[in-house]
Amino acid sequence: MLLDKDQFQKKLAKLQNLPAFPSILDRFNDMVKDPSISMSQIGDVIGQDQMLSLKILKLINSAFYGFPGRISTITHALVLLGYDVVKGLILSATVFEEMSNDWRELWKHSLGVSKACGLICEKLRIPDAEEIAMAGLLHDIGKVVLILEEPAIYEKVQMGAAKHDLPIDLAEQKLLGFDHTEVALWLCDRWHLPQRLGVPMAYHHHPENSKSPQMHSVVVFLADNITKAVGAGAEVNSKVMPMPAIVTEMLNINRAFLEQLVIDLERELQTISA
Amino acid sequence: MSQPQKRIMILDPDPARAERMVELMETEDHFAYAVEDMNRAMQQIYNEAPDLIVMTALGDRWKTFLRTLKNDSVYRYLPVLGLFAEGMLGPTTTFEGLPIDDLLLLPLNLDELRLRVRLAIVKSSRYLDANPLSRLPGNYTILQTVQSLIDNKTPFALCYIDIDSFKPFNDRYGFSRGDEIIRMTARIMTNAVRGSTDSISFVGHIGGDDFIMIIEPQSVDAICKQVLFNFDMIAATFYDDEDRMRGYIESVDRKGAKNRFPLLSLSIAAVISVNRNFTHYGEFSAAASEVKKAVKQLDGSNYMVDRRYDKKEGDDPQLALVET
Numbered sequence: 001m002l003l004d005k006d007q008f009q010k011k012l013a014k015l016q017n018l019p020a021f022p023s024i025l026d027r028f029n030d031m032v033k034d035p036s037i038s039m040s041q042i043g044d045v046i047g048q049d050q051m052l053s054l055k056i057l058k059l060i061n062s063a064f065y066g067f068p069g070r071i072s073t074i075t076h077a078l079v080l081l082g083y084d085v086v087k088g089l090i091l092s093a094t095v096f097e098e099m100s101n102d103w104r105e106l107w108k109h110s111l112g113v114s115k116a117c118g119l120i121c122e123k124l125r126i127p128d129a130e131e132i133a134m135a136g137l138l139h140d141i142g143k144v145v146l147i148l149e150e151p152a153i154y155e156k157v158q159m160g161a162a163k164h165d166l167p168i169d170l171a172e173q174k175l176l177g178f179d180h181t182e183v184a185l186w187l188c189d190r191w192h193l194p195q196r197l198g199v200p201m202a203y204h205h206h207p208e209n210s211k212s213p214q215m216h217s218v219v220v221f222l223a224d225n226i227t228k229a230v231g232a233g234a235e236v237n238s239k240v241m242p243m244p245a246i247v248t249e250m251l252n253i254n255r256a257f258l259e260q261l262v263i264d265l266e267r268e269l270q271t272i273s274a
Numbered sequence: 275m276s277q278p279q280k281r282i283m284i285l286d287p288d289p290a291r292a293e294r295m296v297e298l299m300e301t302e303d304h305f306a307y308a309v310e311d312m313n314r315a316m317q318q319i320y321n322e323a324p325d326l327i328v329m330t331a332l333g334d335r336w337k338t339f340l341r342t343l344k345n346d347s348v349y350r351y352l353p354v355l356g357l358f359a360e361g362m363l364g365p366t367t368t369f370e371g372l373p374i375d376d377l378l379l380l381p382l383n384l385d386e387l388r389l390r391v392r393l394a395i396v397k398s399s400r401y402l403d404a405n406p407l408s409r410l411p412g413n414y415t416i417l418q419t420v421q422s423l424i425d426n427k428t429p430f431a432l433c434y435i436d437i438d439s440f441k442p443f444n445d446r447y448g449f450s451r452g453d454e455i456i457r458m459t460a461r462i463m464t465n466a467v468r469g470s471t472d473s474i475s476f477v478g479h480i481g482g483d484d485f486i487m488i489i490e491p492q493s494v495d496a497i498c499k500q501v502l503f504n505f506d507m508i509a510a511t512f513y514d515d516e517d518r519m520r521g522y523i524e525s526v527d528r529k530g531a532k533n534r535f536p537l538l539s540l541s542i543a544a545v546i547s548v549n550r551n552f553t554h555y556g557e558f559s560a561a562a563s564e565v566k567k568a569v570k571q572l573d574g575s576n577y578m579v580d581r582r583y584d585k586k587e588g589d590d591p592q593l594a595l596v597e598t
Contacts, residue, residue, distance in 0.1 A: 066407075066457035070511055079504045080458065082465035213515065 001177045002153045011149055012186055024049040028090050039083065043074045046090070050110055050137055050144060055089055056081065057134075058191040068192035073130040102147060102158075108272060109227060109234040110137050115268045116223035119261060124251055128196075132219050135200040139220050140234055141187060142180030142201075143168075158235060168235055169205055181205060208244040218250050226258070230266050280395050282306040283324035285315055291330065298384060299328070299391065312339050319343070323352060325395050329374070330357045337372055344373040351414075353398040355390060357382070407453055408460035410479035416486055419476050420555045423488070429548045430474050431491045433498065433577075434562040435463065435540060437483035438570060439523075442535035446523045447512075455512060455538065456483065459505060463487055466500045491546045498542050498577035505540045506575050513537065541569045542577035551584040 027045050031037045046052050053074055060077040061068050071077050078086055117136035121129035146154045153176075161171035172179040181202045188198035196213055203210035203217040204224055210217035221244075228238045248254075282304050286292035292308035299306035309315045312335065318324075329336065343349045356374040363379070376394050378387060403412045411419075423430045437459060444452035460479060467475040467487055476488040489497055510518055517523055523535045543565035545558050552558055561580055569578040 065461070067454035067512075070454065070458075071508075072511070076508050076511065079465060079508060080461045082461070082468060084468070 001175065002156060003150060003176045005177055008150070008183075009186055012145065012183070013190060015145070015149070015187075024052060039078050040075060042086070043078050046078075046086075047074050047114070047134070047137065048111055050107070050141060052090060053134065053137060054141060054187075054191075056086065057193055057197070059085070059089060061192040061194065063192070069194050072194040072197045073134055075130060106140060106143060106147070106234050108269075109232050109238075110140055111272055112227040112230070112232040112265070112269050113137070113139060113220065113223045115272070116226050116261070116265050117219050119264055119268065120219050120223055120251075123257070123261070124253070126215060126219060128213075128216070131196055132200065132216050135197045135216055136220050136223050138184070138197060139201050139204045139224060140180060140184075142183030143234065145183055145187065146172075146180060161235070167239055167241070205241065206244070208246045214246075215250060218247050222247055222251065226261055226265055230262055230269065232269055279303060279305040280325040281322070282326045282328060282391065283315070283318060284308045284328045284330075285336070286310065286330040288330075295328065295330070298382070298387065301388065304391065312336070315339070319349065319352075323349065325353075325398075326391060327352060327354045328357065328391070329354060332356055332358070332362070332372070340373060341371070351398055351403065353394040355394050405479035405481070407456050408479045408485075410460050410464070410477055410485070412479055413481070416476075416478040416480065416488075417555050419478070419488060420558060423474070423547070424553060424555070428474065429491055429546070431489050431494045431544050431546050431579075432558045432562060433487040433489065433494065433542050433544045434480075434559075434566050435459070435485040435487065435501070435542050436566060436570065438539045438541055438575075439535050440483040440538065442523050442525055442533075443538055445525055446517070447514075451512060455509065458508060458512070459483075459485065459540070462504045462508065463501055466497050466504065469500075470497060487542075491548065494544050494546070494577075494579060498544065501542065502540055502575040502577060505538075509538045536573070539573075539575040541566060541572075541575070543569050544577060544579045546579065549580070549583045 024045060028042070031042055031045065046056065056074060056077045057071065059065075060071045060081055065080070071080065081089075114133045114137035117133040118129055120126065121132055126132070143154075146157075157171050157175050158168070160166070160175055161168050164171070166174070169179040169181065181204065184201040185198055187193070188195075188201065195211075196216060199211050199213060200216035200220040204220045207214065207217040207221040221241075225240045225243070227233070228240050233239075280303060282299050284292055284295045284299065284306055286295060286308060287310055289308070289310055292310060296306045296308050309318055316339075319327075329340070340354060343352070344354075353375045354373070356372070356377045357380060358377055359380045363377075375398070376390060378390055399415070403414045404410060405412050420430075420432065437455065440452065440455070443455065460477070463477045463485060467477050467489060470489070470493050472490040472493055474488060474490050476486075478486045478488075480486055487497065487501075517537075521537060523537070525533055525535065527533055543562045545561045545565065547558075550557070550561065552561070561582070565578050565580045569576050
């Protein structure tokens with residue numbers, strides 16, 4: 001194995017500084033100066049950055065505030081933390097010096113999945129849209145942390161996946177002994193993030209095995225694959241996975257729905273890359 | 275407004291030293307007085323509690339005295355500053371049996387002494403009245419805040435907040451999740467009040483599921499609406515899916531009958547100072563309780579402002595508004 005599981009878990013436990021993207025920080029700084037900007041507008045901007053979102057959810061679910069594992073959306077976190085705390089948290093975020101291509105692809109993919117979750121929930125009138133969209137934004141956080149903490153090793157994993165034409169999670173399992181969904185679960189446990197985020201993050205490849213809330217996992221699975229289908233996969237060789245029966249059963253969707261979803265998502269994603 | 279002088283009690287069996295301490299401590303803000311024996315000290319404390327005790331005598335009898343004092347829930351909040359001569363303390367000294375709040379070493383640095391005294395007094399008012407659950411200030415601070423606003427004739431609105439259906443929630447999910455609701459509610463109110471740019475903004479925790487907000491009268495509508503909206507939005511996430519979807523809690527009472535309880539909601543009763551001739555906190559609290567009864571009759575989260583109005587003798591309430 002390229003990584004020792006226990007060692008890596010220990011490393012995660014010490015993970016303190018989650019870097020944020022400079023573009024988000026710049027926008028936030030501008031917003032802070034403008035008194036007419038509302039909390040929900042700030043929430044929208046934060047909701048585009050995995051690391052900032054994670055930081056905020058980590059803080060509000062920490063034992064210090066006294067309701068661990070309860071808060072799963074940025075809107076709720078902003079209400080409970082308050083403007084000053086969020087401001088401090090964001091201003092103290094470390095900035096990425098440069099964004100590598102890996103990063104950019106992964107960020108675009110995550111944001112795409114988050115938007116796709118929102119679209120699916122809206123079209124099918126599924127409740128908890130913001131929560132599911134957050135799970136979508138964070139679903140690949142395990143990859144993010146792996147790239148962040150073990151860049152050289154993870155590059156080998158990505159190369160191995162490309163060379164043998166393997167899905168990334170299988171390559172991770174072969175070469176690391178665990179995959180990025182497990183890493184996401186460790187983080188969720190460690191930081192007392194709600195199950196309602198952790199479950200879809202952990203089961204986004206296999207919603208058929210998902211614990212409750214299974215609907216969350218189903219939506220994130222579909223969103224992940226639709227996003228890959230429109231060419232915004234996390235990796236160059238990202239593959240659309242075969243759809244388990246549970247997805248069409250629980251969502252009660254047909255081919256026409258999926259085709260329309262692709263069109264709508266493409267339109268949404270154009271505004272992101274701009 | 276001018277702060278009343280803080281009272282500092284100096285406990286020292288040596289009259290000459292005590293006298294010197296009094297001279298050192300007396301400032302514009304602080305009134306110091308020396309007490310030489312234990313009985314008189316007790317008497318003085320029960321008669322009119324000082325804001326700070328400075329102890330130079332820390333023999334065993336005085337330690338017992340101090341422990342007795344600090345064991346009492348009311349006097350636990352009285353800060354005690356211990357003065358120690360060189361050699362009395364070592365690196366292994368522990369303070370489990372000596373419940374002082376801060377210490378100073380002799381010989382004294384006068385500037386440091388005054389700073390420590392000021393800090394000890396502020397610290398006690400800052401932290402010691404706080405509710406351990408919500409960390410909000412408790413009744414003592416609430417009372418003082420309201421009274422000083424009344425005394426200064428500053429217009430304010432007193433809002434009583436009470437969580438509806440809290441008991442069935444606690445029964446269903448246990449007190450630990452009930453505590454989470456209390457903390458969540460405290461945060462929502464704190465942030466709503468802090469978010470305004472008003473100069474009067476205070477949130478206190480009366481106890482249990484009762485809170486208080488003291489805000490500017492013109493902000494009552496905006497802040498109450500925000501608090502209610504945020505509470506309803508977030509409280510929903512503290513239920514298990516089954517109850518949340520159903521929209522009510524089911525429980526079995528002592529007779530074995532099934533009861534339905536509505537989900538948590540918030541009731542706020544507001545009393546505006548300029549509408550009334552109240553001169554002390556008790557009157558506000560009584561008026562607010564009456565309004566609270568009315569607002570609790572309504573389903574869901576609501577707020578209600580006391581529209582009753584006292585005719586004032588000579589003193590035009592509109593003027594009171596203009597003065598500030």
